[in-house]
Each structure stands twice: as structure tokens, then as C-alpha cells.
Amino acid sequence: MADTGIQFFNRYTGEVETEEVYGERWLRWILFNPFGQVALHAVAKRAWFSRWYGWRMSCAGSASRVKPFIEQYKIAEIEHVKAADEFTSFNDFFYRKLKPDARPVDEAEDSVVFPADGRHLGFTKASEVEGVFVKGQKFDLKRLLGDSDLAARFADGAAVFSRLCPVDYHRFHFPVAGVPGNARLINGQLYSVNPLALRDRLAILWENKRFVTEIETDELGKVLVLEIGATNVGSVNLTYVPTRAVKKGEEKGYFAFGGSATFTIFEPGRVKLADDLLEQSAQQRELYAKVGDYMGTFVT
Numbered sequence: 001m002a003d004t005g006i007q008f009f010n011r012y013t014g015e016v017e018t019e020e021v022y023g024e025r026w027l028r029w030i031l032f033n034p035f036g037q038v039a040l041h042a043v044a045k046r047a048w049f050s051r052w053y054g055w056r057m058s059c060a061g062s063a064s065r066v067k068p069f070i071e072q073y074k075i076a077e078i079e080h081v082k083a084a085d086e087f088t089s090f091n092d093f094f095y096r097k098l099k100p101d102a103r104p105v106d107e108a109e110d111s112v113v114f115p116a117d118g119r120h121l122g123f124t125k126a127s128e129v130e131g132v133f134v135k136g137q138k139f140d141l142k143r144l145l146g147d148s149d150l151a152a153r154f155a156d157g158a159a160v161f162s163r164l165c166p167v168d169y170h171r172f173h174f175p176v177a178g179v180p181g182n183a184r185l186i187n188g189q190l191y192s193v194n195p196l197a198l199r200d201r202l203a204i205l206w207e208n209k210r211f212v213t214e215i216e217t218d219e220l221g222k223v224l225v226l227e228i229g230a231t232n233v234g235s236v237n238l239t240y241v242p243t244r245a246v247k248k249g250e251e252k253g254y255f256a257f258g259g260s261a262t263f264t265i266f267e268p269g270r271v272k273l274a275d276d277l278l279e280q281s282a283q284q285r286e287l288y289a290k291v292g293d294y295m296g297t298f299v300t
Contacts, residue, residue, distance in 0.1 A: 006019040006196070009276070011276060011288060040157065044148075060091045061089070063087055065090045065249075075283045079155055081096065091185065093256050094166075095255065095256060095288075096169070096170075097171070103249075105247075105292040110219075111248075112266075113291070114290050114292065115162060115165065115252070116169075117289075118164040118168050118288070120160055120277060120287050122287075123158065129202075137201075144206040145226075150224070154224060156268040157265055158247065159264065161263055163261045166257070172251075174215070174251075175223070178218070178223065179217075180213050183212065183242070184212045185211055186212065188207050188209045191208055193205070206264075212225075217248075220266060220270045223266055226262060236253065237253050237254050239252065270299055271297065272297050272299050273296040274294055277296075
């Protein structure tokens with residue numbers, strides 16, 4: 001069968017599209033070439049490599065990459081607070097802020113929203129994530145959460161995996177209103193979370209560095225949100241204030257350079273995920289949608 005690349009369904013165009021992967025040749029080499037595998041385990045997954053690459057992307061000279069990047073990937077510069085020539089480095093552009101009206105938050109009182117721009121997969125049960133990737137790979141929710149009691153409590157709840165590409169807006173937001181606790185760090189490696197990598201090895205999700213935050217809500221009980229670091233994303237930067245009530249769609253933090261991902265997990269019977277999200281996920285295809293857009297509805 002021919003390699004058709006990474007396909008996703010674009011909610012806004014109604015079309016199946018093929019992702020233009022930043023650094024795809026390097027990614028395929030490191031995942032599928034024997035010499036690339038050596039490099040992966042010796043260098044690419046290491047925190048020092050991501051720190052070094054992040055330092056490069058924070059140097060003033062990296063600012064020259066911004067304008068060509070915007071043009072190549074057709075990024076909507078009109079949404080940015082800063083103009084292309086105002087960014088002090090590529091990282092400054094990478095975790096850029098957007099104008100307040102660039103990402104409106106779904107106003108329905110009974111809705112939950114996507115926490116980030118990206119490509120999303122939805123699951124009616126958090127314990128059944130493996131079905132969307134490769135059959136035979138067992139998903140380990142207990143290891144992902146680092147807590148057996150939480151895993152048992154949320155195993156039958158709806159879950160959404162959101163993957164951010166380097167071309168995406170890289171600030172992440174709260175999918176619900178509530179009171180968030182402190183983010184709990186689970187340290188780990190920094191493998192790529194690209195579907196090419198996850199199809200080969202689902203365990204990346206619970207081996208990578210990640211943060212787990214519990215949000216207490218009035219309508220949905222407890223909601224879990226996770227940020228997962230990846231290659232070149234050793235830095236997950238949290239900007240929210242723990243124990244202070246937040247609104248749906250409010251900023252929670254940002255990722256520095258690279259690809260990255262978030263997980264949102266609900267208690268059983270609390271949320272019905274959007275139809276298009278479930279339909280595309282059932283076909284093992286991601287749904288592209290933006291932060292603040294409708295992700296699901298409270299179950300009453």
C-alpha cells in the first residue's frame with residue numbers, strides 16, 4: 001500500500017487533508033532507519049538535546065527563520081499580537097500570543113472546548129485509546145497518570161488526545177471552567193509524539209515527560225488535563241495560578257519549540273464528545289480544530 005502520509009479531517013474545510021510535516025525527512029530517518037534508531041536513543045530523546053535545540057531557537061539569530069516559516073506554512077500572521085519582524089527569536093514566535101478575538105471560546109454553558117490548536121482524537125473510554133493507533137499495543141492509563149486510583153476512576157470516561165504540530169499556535173488553555181490544582185510532574189524522556197512514532201510505539205505517551213493537573217468543577221466533577229513534552233520540547237511552561245478559579249478557554253501555559261500534545265480526561269458519564277470528533281477517530285483519522293472550539297457537551 002502506498003504511503004499517503006499523515007491525513008486528518010479539517011473541521012473548517014470539510015475536507016480530508018495531508019499534513020505537511022515539519023522536518024519529515026529527519027523524522028522518518030530517525031524512526032525507521034537503523035542508524036536513525038541509534039541516534040534516537042543516544043541523542044534525540046534526551047533532555048539535554050531538547051535544551052540545546054531550545055537554546056538555539058532562543059538565540060537572536062534564529063529570528064531570521066520566522067518570516068520564511070510563516071510564508072512556507074501559510075500561517076495567519078494577521079492573528080498575531082506581534083508582526084513577523086518584531087519577534088526576538090524563533091522561540092518568541094513559536095509560543096506567540098494571539099489577538100483576543102483570534103480564538104473565540106464556545107459560549108454554550110454546557111460545552112467543553114478544545115484546549116489547543118491541533119489534530120485531535122476522541123475516545124468514549126480513556127482505557128480504549130490503543131484502538132486508534134495500532135492493534136496489539138496495550139494502552140496503560142495507570143502509567144500515563146502515574147496513579148492507580150485516578151486510572152480506575154477515569155478508565156471509563158471520555159478522553160481527547162490533542163497533538164500540536166510545530167506550525168500550530170503553541171499555547172494551551174483550559175477546556176472547562178473550574179479550580180485547577182498544582183500540576184504534578186512525571187519526569188521522562190522526550191520522544192516524538194507524531195503519529196508515525198505512536199503507531200510504532202504507543203508507550204511513548206507514558207514514557208515522556210508530562211504534567212497532570214486535576215480541575216475541580218461544579219458540573220463535571222473532576223477533570224484531568226495533561227501536557228506531554230516531546231522531542232525539542234523539554235520546556236512545558238505553566239502560566240496559570242493553582243487554586244484560583246479559571247474560565248473555560250483561559251490560558252494554562254505554553255510549549256517551547258517542537259511538537260507536543262495534551263490529554264483531557266473526564267469522569268465516566270459526564271461528557272458526550274462531538275460527533276465529528278468521534279466519527280473521524282473511529283476511522284483512525286485526526287480532526288483538526290482550534291482552541292476554544294466545541295469539543296463536547298455535558299451529559300445531564
